[in-house]
Amino acid sequence: MSQDNSQTGSIEERVKKIIMEKLEVAEEEVTSESSLRDDMGVDSLEITDIVMELEEVFDIEISTEDAEKIQTVQEIIDYIQSRVT
Amino acid sequence: MPGAAVRKVAVTGLGMLSPLGNGVEASWAGILAGRSGIRVLEPALADVLPVRFAGTVSDFDAVSPLSARDSAKYDEFVLYALAAGREACASAGLRRGDACLEQAGVAVGSGIGGLGLIERNIKRFESGGARRVSPYFVPGSIISMAAGLLSMDIGARGPNFAAVSACATGSHNILLAATLIRSGIVDLMLAGGAEKATTPGGVSGFASLQALSRRNEDPQAASRPWDRARDGFVMGDGAGVLVLEELEHAQARGASVHGILKGFGMSSDAYHSTAPEPNGREILRCMENALREGGVTPEQVDYINAHATSTPLGDKVECQAIQKLFGNQAPCPLVSSTKSMTGHMLGAAGAVEAIFSLLALRDQKAPPTINLDDPEPGCDLDFVAHEARALDIDLVLSNSFGFGGTNVSLLFQRFS
Known part of the structure; x- marks a missing residue:
């Protein structure tokens, strides 16, 4: 479900905010190098859930193949930037 | 262990969330005081429904068994069952890792299941198509997930299922759990039921059936069994879970026995x-x-x-x-x-x-x-x-x- 505070700020801020809210983690835990799967213990359903939230907030479609490639927070930010600009 | 014919079923643990309180003793205190747990629904619901009140669970956040991150993956009825199941285990002196709990079974049902989560995801489908339907929709709303999540939480590796029979669901689960204990298949079962049907669709559906009281002007007087002025039931949310245990098994571990399921x-x-x-x-x-x-x-x-x-x-x-x-x-x-x-x-x-x-x-x-x-x-x-x-x-x-x-x-x- 989209959060109002995900609609403002830079792409980096908005991506981090989505991850913080979905995973209930503090800002300092969401570093650019963090891998969702390996560092943050995110399972495949949670990845799908985060991807759906990204799709909704940024109004894009993310294919399954793309979703598997984006592992770290920075990769997600770069991917979103390439899709929306 | 005695033979199947003489195995008696003792109740050794109780857990509950009800409109009267979050926990067995809080709820029972309300009962003994003759207090009504019925209240006006949140405005978003009350403003659009023909019946504006129900017996809802309040202050659930204070007793919620999971983090917000994990709670979001399940319908409330699953979380209610988990909270009641944890209380039942604690009151029976059982802790995760206990040998008897590892062999225990769980039988917890629901009349309807994850209605709220179903409604929210259908709304997402209608506004954004299949890609908007949450991956937690199915696991979070199926009726048997109450028993499933509880078994994971306490580490119970025995029988795991949900019997479903509308408003007799809780009783059927207790009954079936007891028959498994009597038959010698298992020594200890958690059994009960959970419900969170006070959703837009749930209230509307029961209202359309003309099953609900319309006493909107005086909700706490609406549930009045056998009174001449009764005009239907009042919906209630919550969960009840009992620990059922073969009597000698319970006595051998020094559990206190609340009563015997005699028949x-x-x-x-x-x-x-x-x-x-x-x-x-x-x-x-x-x-x-x-x-x-x-x-x-x-x-x-x-x-x-x-x-x-x-x-x-x-x-x-x-x-x-x-x-x-x-x-x-x-x-x-x-x-x-x-x-x-x-x-x-x-x-x-x-x-x-x-x-x-x-x-x-x-x-x-x-x-x-x-x-x-x-x-x-x-x-x-x-x-x-x-x-x-x-x-x-x-x-x-x-x-x-x-x-x-x-x-x-x-x-x-x-x-x-």
């Missing part, structure tokens, strides 16, 4: 989807079956926790069946409906009322029927109107009936 009966009206068979023939047979199965006679029963939901027909039919069963017996057992205080908790009702029945045995007090100001003519039983009453109680009968014409009676005996 149980079942029957089916085979008559109508929502209306009770008007002569109460199968309700009578259900209660008779429980007494026979438990090896007791009607005059031994001291108190009946009735199904009575505050509907015009249902209350009357049950009352007449009870009157037939006990004939001219004097004194007739006391009969009350705790739904006058909790509302009708649907799939959780049987489990919650089994717990109230056991607490009646413990405290030797019959719960009241509140709001019963003007009893239905012809219903000539002592309904414990308004105030709880001290009573010598050795045997309690707890009735639960559900849509589809399904009937269950559970018989609990004091343990000494």
Whole structure:
């Protein structure tokens, strides 16, 4: 479900905010190098859930193949930037 | 271990969330005080629904068993079951990792299941298509996930299932769990039911059935079983979970025993989807079956926790069946409906009322029927109107009936 505070700020801020809210983690835990799967213990359903939230907030479609490639927070930010600009 | 024929089923743990409180003792205190747990729904619901009140769970965040991150993956009924299951384990002195808990089973059902999560995801589908449907939609809303998540939480590796029979769900799960224990398949089971049906669709659906009270101007007086002014039931949310355990198993580990599940009966009206068979023939047979199965006679029963939901027909039919069963017996057992205080908790009702029945045995007090100001003519039983009453109680009968014409009676005996 989209959060109002995900609609403002830079792409980096908005991506981090989505991850913080979905995973209930503090800002300092969401570093650019963090891998969702390996560092943050995110399972495949949670990845799908985060991807759906990204799709909704940024109004894009993310294919399954793309979703598997984006592992770290920075990769997600770069991917979103390439899709929306 | 004794043979199957003599294995007795003890209740050693209780857990509950109800409109009267989050926990067994808080809820029971409300019952003994004759307090109503009915309240006005949140404005977003109350403003669009024909029925603006229900018995909802309040302050759940304070007792929520999971983090917000994990809570978001499940419908509330699953979380309610988990909270009640944890309380039941704690009260039975069981902790994750205990050998007997690792072999234990879980049987927890729901009348409807994850209705709220289903409604929210259908809305997402309609606004954004298939890609907007959450991956948690299916696992978070299926009825058997209450038992599934509870088993994961406590590490119970025995039988795991959810029996479903509308408003008799909680009772059927207790009954089936007890038969597994009696048969020697398992020594310990967590059993009960959970419900969170006070959603836009849930309230609308029951309202369309003309099943709900419309007493919007006075919600706490709306659930009034056997009263002449009753006009339907009041929906209730929550969960009840009991720890059932083979008696010698319970005694060997020094568990305290709240009571014995002495017997149980079942029957089916085979008559109508929502209306009770008007002569109460199968309700009578259900209660008779429980007494026979438990090896007791009607005059031994001291108190009946009735199904009575505050509907015009249902209350009357049950009352007449009870009157037939006990004939001219004097004194007739006391009969009350705790739904006058909790509302009708649907799939959780049987489990919650089994717990109230056991607490009646413990405290030797019959719960009241509140709001019963003007009893239905012809219903000539002592309904414990308004105030709880001290009573010598050795045997309690707890009735639960559900849509589809399904009937269950559970018989609990004091343990000494």
